Amino acid sequence: MMGKGKPSQKSASSFSLKGTFIAVMLLGVFILASWFGAYALFIAR
Amino acid sequence: MSTKQLTFSKQESTLYMVFMHVTFVSLLIGGLMGLLQTLVRSGKYTLPFNIDYYTILTVHGVILGLVLTTFFIIGFQFSLLGKTVGISKKQLRAAWLSFWVMLVGTVMAAITILIGEASVLFTFYAPLQAHPAFYFGLAFVIIGSWIAAITNFRQLYVWKKANKGQKSPLLAFMVTINMAMWVIASLGVATAVLIQFIPWSLGYAETINVLLTRTLFWYFGHPLVYFWLLPAYMAWYAIIPKIIGGKLFSDSLARLAFILLLMFSIPVGFHHQLTEPGIDPTWKFIQVVLTFMVIIPSLMTAFSIFATFEITGRRKGYRGVFGWFRKLPWKDVRFLAPFIGMLAFIPGGAGGIINASHQMNSLIHNTIWVTGHFHLTAATTVILTFFGIAYWLIPHLTGRTLTAKLNRLGILQTIIWTVGMTIMSTSMHIQGLLGGPRRSNFSEYAGGEQVATWINYQLAQAIGGSILFIGIILMVYIFIQLAFFAPRGHEEYPIAEEESDALPTPKVLENWYLWVGLTIALILFAYTIPVIDIIKHSPPGSVPFSWPIGRS
Amino acid sequence: MHFHKYEKIWLIFGSGSLIVFLMVLGFAAFWKGTHPQSHIETIDPQNIEAHEAFQAENLGLHEVEDGKYIVNIVASAFNYDLGKDENGDIVKTIRVPKGSSVLFQITTRDVVHGFQVAGTNVNMMVEPGHISRFETVLKNNGEFTIVCNEYCGIGHHLMFGTVEVY
Structure with missing residues (x-):
């Protein structure tokens, strides 16, 4: 499925989840930005 | 999770397939209506044969929002249970009964709408009054779905009895959660239809309590959208990992997320009624808080999905912070379509938080922003995931295979959908913020600059809508190929397995009395006092109005 | 049941954001009176x-x-x-x-x-x-x-x- 590379048998918890963490934090920033954007529009009206 | 997959008998496959046939016929009809709506709203096209805009709008909403979703979900869920816990001969007959009852209801409602006797839209707000056959049709669809739900509960119960002490298969657990939510929620709309609408439409009751019908409808209306979303989550949690060559991230966290979704999807209907008179704003705010609680399991889901991708990629040896991301199976439509669905849920979810934000709701309430919102969540997140499921489920059921060519067409379909929806949904969001109303035929209102701006966005929506309709035709073509013409063979039914060293799942997660009990307690907390208020302080009821929807 | 360290941070951050939203809305609604329209007064629709x-x-x-x-x-x-x-x-x-x-x-x-x-x-x-x-x-x-x-x-x-x- 995922091209080259042999799946290792290492335990899942031994892998870093740094990419996941950055991805979800970006998602959080997006939520904050859009909410405060809408709130600003609400206040301006 | 048990690694054992059951094989479908011929009879089973036929059952699951009939649900799929209804799904894709609905897609074609409902999609055509959607196209016509965007064309009419561009101001450059009028419907032939004196067909009313609101008739096609009602068809679009009912066929796609109620029929397509319910048939796909119930068929897909039956197949999930068939794979994981099995189905007996008796249960199979009950499943067929549910199908026929739902189909009869659908046809009744559809005919009533098509002859112009029920242009009341998807929400059928009183005191607009449709022909009684419309309400009877809806009642049959709901009752049919209950038969399916009871059958599903029975399937898991029988398995549990035969496998004492074992935890239920994850997907079977998830299906049960979704159907439990559906039954609890649809009691609301069933009450409104059976006790309020039907007697009133037949003339036995002179008047109807409008605010109560709306409250009962939205008690159902929000869990309804979660009823659509949860099957997509099932695929994201338990099927996508297998497709990308990975394992489940966490069986327990997946179950916990589903339990939270069950508990917090229902006591939140007031966030659809935020600008209504007659409801105490404190109770509205309490339900806003509960609405925000239902976001948390989605935050958990986001983490779980990314983590599955990352662990799978890293196990295959891809390095760097995002190396795993580039190597996802982008050329596999079974992955790509649901993935785009996940992406769409980012703006979809963020928009949803804005919608539910109490007084801020007046910024977007009943503007076409809302239409743009649920075309991201329902018509992209949910539908693209359903398409992603269909690419393997249909051939699995028909004993055919998803060929490389059909896979390529599927990728093309996904791209067309993404482009069309980005154009349509974005312009709807912007037009909504500028105040453009939803659910409206083309109109220049009093003219002026503001309205001229809206119409420009409506032109963009017509372009997006046309692209989407091309996507629908392509999808229906792919469905026909997979159902009747693709080469014979075996298509995998992908169900992810747990890690070999996964932690045991706590038993409490399967304590149905506890979770259903808490769900009911939360509902009673959120609704008892405001509903008593609504009934106690109700104004004189409303007599029926048929002429505004063009009935004589 | 086990939450990864990053997932804990993420959920605290996410839930924290939701609480901030609710505090902004709640303050404006209950102290500044900007509730959404919720007028409670009935009338006979036929009269x-x-x-x-x-x-x-x-x-x-x-x-x-x-x-x-x-x-x-x-x-x-x-x-x-x-x-x-x-x-x-x-x-x-x-x-x-x-x-x-x-x-x-x-x-x-x-x-x-x-x-x-x-x-x-x-x-x-x-x-x-x-x-x-x-x-x-x-x-x-x-x-x-x-x-x-x-x-x-x-x-x-x-x-x-x-x-x-x-």
Whole structure:
């Protein structure tokens, strides 16, 4: 499925989840930005 | 999770397939209506044969929002249970009964709408009054779905009895959660239809309590959208990992997320009624808080999905912070379509938080922003995931295979959908913020600059809508190929397995009395006092109005 | 059951953001009184004239004191009744100076309607048997279209008016 590379048998918890963490934090920033954007529009009206 | 997959008998496959046939016929009809709506709203096209805009709008909403979703979900869920816990001969007959009852209801409602006797839209707000056959049709669809739900509960119960002490298969657990939510929620709309609408439409009751019908409808209306979303989550949690060559991230966290979704999807209907008179704003705010609680399991889901991708990629040896991301199976439509669905849920979810934000709701309430919102969540997140499921489920059921060519067409379909929806949904969001109303035929209102701006966005929506309709035709073509013409063979039914060293799942997660009990307690907390208020302080009821929807 | 360290941080951050949103909304709603329209006052939908505000001569714009206005409106399929002017002509446009505080008061004599002054925060459901009211300060100049934003029948899109802030 995922091209080259042999799946290792290492335990899942031994892998870093740094990419996941950055991805979800970006998602959080997006939520904050859009909410405060809408709130600003609400206040301006 | 048990690694054992059951094989479908011929009879089973036929059952699951009939649900799929209804799904894709609905897609074609409902999609055509959607196209016509965007064309009419561009101001450059009028419907032939004196067909009313609101008739096609009602068809679009009912066929796609109620029929397509319910048939796909119930068929897909039956197949999930068939794979994981099995189905007996008796249960199979009950499943067929549910199908026929739902189909009869659908046809009744559809005919009533098509002859112009029920242009009341998807929400059928009183005191607009449709022909009684419309309400009877809806009642049959709901009752049919209950038969399916009871059958599903029975399937898991029988398995549990035969496998004492074992935890239920994850997907079977998830299906049960979704159907439990559906039954609890649809009691609301069933009450409104059976006790309020039907007697009133037949003339036995002179008047109807409008605010109560709306409250009962939205008690159902929000869990309804979660009823659509949860099957997509099932695929994201338990099927996508297998497709990308990975394992489940966490069986327990997946179950916990589903339990939270069950508990917090229902006591939140007031966030659809935020600008209504007659409801105490404190109770509205309490339900806003509960609405925000239902976001948390989605935050958990986001983490779980990314983590599955990352662990799978890293196990295959891809390095760097995002190396795993580039190597996802982008050329596999079974992955790509649901993935785009996940992406769409980012703006979809963020928009949803804005919608539910109490007084801020007046910024977007009943503007076409809302239409743009649920075309991201329902018509992209949910539908693209359903398409992603269909690419393997249909051939699995028909004993055919998803060929490389059909896979390529599927990728093309996904791209067309993404482009069309980005154009349509974005312009709807912007037009909504500028105040453009939803659910409206083309109109220049009093003219002026503001309205001229809206119409420009409506032109963009017509372009997006046309692209989407091309996507629908392509999808229906792919469905026909997979159902009747693709080469014979075996298509995998992908169900992810747990890690070999996964932690045991706590038993409490399967304590149905506890979770259903808490769900009911939360509902009673959120609704008892405001509903008593609504009934106690109700104004004189409303007599029926048929002429505004063009009935004589 | 085990939460990864990063997942814990993420969930605390995410839930924290939600709490911040709720605090902003709750403070504005309960201390500043910016709840969404939730007026609790019933009326007989078949006899709305029993309420003074909805008698024909009281419909439309009234200045109650300097810079403070009331607008009484009756919605019906498919029209907003904003009263008549001195010449007996039907009013379709409401004109108020910028910065005015305007109380919109509306009910319906038939089905459910919406009432939105597009481009402002005036957005409410209008339901038979209930009176909807919302007070706001119109801060910005311009012509704002009044639209019915809840489906009320096949003439739904023909229900409109204008608010002009000068």
